[in-house]
Amino acid sequence: MQRFVISPQQKRAEQIQLTREQQHYLYRVLRLQRGDRAIALDGEGTAWIVQLQEDSAVIIELLNVQTELPISVTLIAALPKGNIFDEVVRSATELGVTTILPTLSDRALLKPSPQKLERWRRIAKEAAEQSERQIVPTLLDPVSFNDALHLTAETRDRYLCVARGNPQHLLASLQNFTSHSLVIAIGPEGGWTSLEVDRAIASGFQTVSLGKRVLRAATAPLAALSLIAAVLESYSNSQEY
Amino acid sequence: MQRFVISPQQKRAEQIQLTREQQHYLYRVLRLQRGDRAIALDGEGTAWIVQLQEDSAVIIELLNVQTELPISVTLIAALPKGNIFDEVVRSATELGVTTILPTLSDRALLKPSPQKLERWRRIAKEAAEQSERQIVPTLLDPVSFNDALHLTAETRDRYLCVARGNPQHLLASLQNFTSHSLVIAIGPEGGWTSLEVDRAIASGFQTVSLGKRVLRAATAPLAALSLIAAVLESYSNSQEY
Structure with missing residues (x-):
C-alpha cells in the first residue's frame, strides 16, 4: 500500500484533509483513485490505513507496525563537499536514524543554504516513506563541532x-552498550583533525x-x-539477550 | 602516499615500467615529481613503496600492510536499473568484497554492455586504490540467477x-560462521521473486x-x-575468538 506523511493539523477526528501536493502525489504520481486505500503517517510513530475521498482521506484503522529501532540514534556527520550529503541523509533514514546533526568541522567549513536544508528534510521524508518507517528523522540545523559535543553531552554512549x-571496532564496542540512546559521529573526507579527536575524547566520546x-x-x-541497527535489532529479536 | 595499480608484466626485477596513463595520472593529475615516492599495488595482495623515475619506478621496499578481509567474500547482486550499480561496485570494494557476481534476476533482465562492465572494473580499481586495499576485487561477467547458484555451490556459507x-538477522546468522569463504546475495528493487527464493533455498542458501x-x-x-566485514575484523582483532 502507498504511504504518505501528514502534519498534525491535517487530522481532525477521523478525517485527514489532503494538501494540494498530497493530492497531486496520490492521484497523479501514484495514480490512485477515489476509494483506494493508502497509509498515512504522522511522522512521529503513528500510522493509519485511510480511504481516499476527493480532497480528504477517512481513517479506516490504526496500523500496528513497528519498523523503528528500539532506541534513539543520533548521527553527527561532518558536512562533505558536493552533493554527497543527499545520499547520507537518504541511506541514514533507511537504516533507522532518529536525528541527524550536520556539523561544520575544521576540514568542512561550508555552511549549507536554507534551500539545501529544506532539500535534505524532503529527502528524509521521502526515504522514511519508501523504507516504511513510522518516524521521519529530524534533521537539525548545522552547528560547529564544539556545539555538537555540547548538544549531545547528556548521552552516555x-x-x-x-x-x-x-x-576498538565499533561492532565490538557496541557489545557493551546499555543505555536508551546512542550518538555516532562520522568525520569529513580526510577524517577529523587531531584537535577534534582530542576534544571529543575530553567530552566523553569513545573512538x-x-x-x-x-x-x-x-x-x-x-x-x-x-552495524548499530543490526546490533539493536538482532539482539532484540534473539532469545539470548 | 599516493597509490596506483600495475599489471604483472610491468614489473621486471626491481623496476616497474609505467604506462602512458600511469605517467599522466602520477605526474599530471597527482602532480608528483621525479624522485617522489608512491605505492605500487599488483592488485593481488602485494604492495611496494617505489621511487618515480621518468617513465619507470624503482622498488624501494616491500610494503607490509594488510587491509584485506581474512576470508573470501563474494557478492551476488541483481543488476539494478539506472546507474546504481556504479555505487554498489564502489562501496562494496571499499568494504572489502573479493568477488562481485552481477546477476540477471526475474525482476532485472537487462544485460549490461561491455562498456558498462569495463566501467565497473575501472571503478573497482579506483576504489581499491582509494580505500587502500591490496586486492582489486574481481567483477565477473553477469550470469543468470540459476548460474549464480551453481557457480557458488562449493561454498557452504x-x-x-x-x-x-x-x-534471522544476517548479524545473528554470522555468529555461526566457520568456513573460509562466504557468499551473500542481494536482490533487485522489489526483492527476489518467491521462485528465486525457493531455488536458492533448495540450492543450500540460508535466508x-x-x-x-x-x-x-x-x-x-x-x-x-x-556487517560481514565488521564480524570478520572485530573477531579477528578480539581476544575472545
Whole structure:
C-alpha cells in the first residue's frame, strides 16, 4: 500500500484533509483513485490505513507496525563537499536514524543554504516513506563541532569513528552498550583533525574503528548505522539477550 | 602516499615500467615529481613503496600492510536499473568484497554492455586504490540467477537477503560462521521473486534479514557487507575468538 506523511493539523477526528501536493502525489504520481486505500503517517510513530475521498482521506484503522529501532540514534556527520550529503541523509533514514546533526568541522567549513536544508528534510521524508518507517528523522540545523559535543553531552554512549590509529571496532564496542540512546559521529573526507579527536575524547566520546580500509565520507555513515541497527535489532529479536 | 595499480608484466626485477596513463595520472593529475615516492599495488595482495623515475619506478621496499578481509567474500547482486550499480561496485570494494557476481534476476533482465562492465572494473580499481586495499576485487561477467547458484555451490556459507518474512538477522546468522569463504546475495528493487527464493533455498542458501526497514537496492549490499566485514575484523582483532 502507498504511504504518505501528514502534519498534525491535517487530522481532525477521523478525517485527514489532503494538501494540494498530497493530492497531486496520490492521484497523479501514484495514480490512485477515489476509494483506494493508502497509509498515512504522522511522522512521529503513528500510522493509519485511510480511504481516499476527493480532497480528504477517512481513517479506516490504526496500523500496528513497528519498523523503528528500539532506541534513539543520533548521527553527527561532518558536512562533505558536493552533493554527497543527499545520499547520507537518504541511506541514514533507511537504516533507522532518529536525528541527524550536520556539523561544520575544521576540514568542512561550508555552511549549507536554507534551500539545501529544506532539500535534505524532503529527502528524509521521502526515504522514511519508501523504507516504511513510522518516524521521519529530524534533521537539525548545522552547528560547529564544539556545539555538537555540547548538544549531545547528556548521552552516555557516544562514539567517534576515526580512520587511523587502532581503536576498538565499533561492532565490538557496541557489545557493551546499555543505555536508551546512542550518538555516532562520522568525520569529513580526510577524517577529523587531531584537535577534534582530542576534544571529543575530553567530552566523553569513545573512538572506534570501522575496519581496516579507508571509507569515503558517503560510505562511513552507512557502515556505522548498519552495524548499530543490526546490533539493536538482532539482539532484540534473539532469545539470548 | 599516493597509490596506483600495475599489471604483472610491468614489473621486471626491481623496476616497474609505467604506462602512458600511469605517467599522466602520477605526474599530471597527482602532480608528483621525479624522485617522489608512491605505492605500487599488483592488485593481488602485494604492495611496494617505489621511487618515480621518468617513465619507470624503482622498488624501494616491500610494503607490509594488510587491509584485506581474512576470508573470501563474494557478492551476488541483481543488476539494478539506472546507474546504481556504479555505487554498489564502489562501496562494496571499499568494504572489502573479493568477488562481485552481477546477476540477471526475474525482476532485472537487462544485460549490461561491455562498456558498462569495463566501467565497473575501472571503478573497482579506483576504489581499491582509494580505500587502500591490496586486492582489486574481481567483477565477473553477469550470469543468470540459476548460474549464480551453481557457480557458488562449493561454498557452504551462503546467505540470501530477503526483505519480507521474518528470517534471522544476517548479524545473528554470522555468529555461526566457520568456513573460509562466504557468499551473500542481494536482490533487485522489489526483492527476489518467491521462485528465486525457493531455488536458492533448495540450492543450500540460508535466508537472512537486513532489518525491519525496506532498503533500496543501492543500500542493501552496503549494509550486508558492513556487517560481514565488521564480524570478520572485530573477531579477528578480539581476544575472545
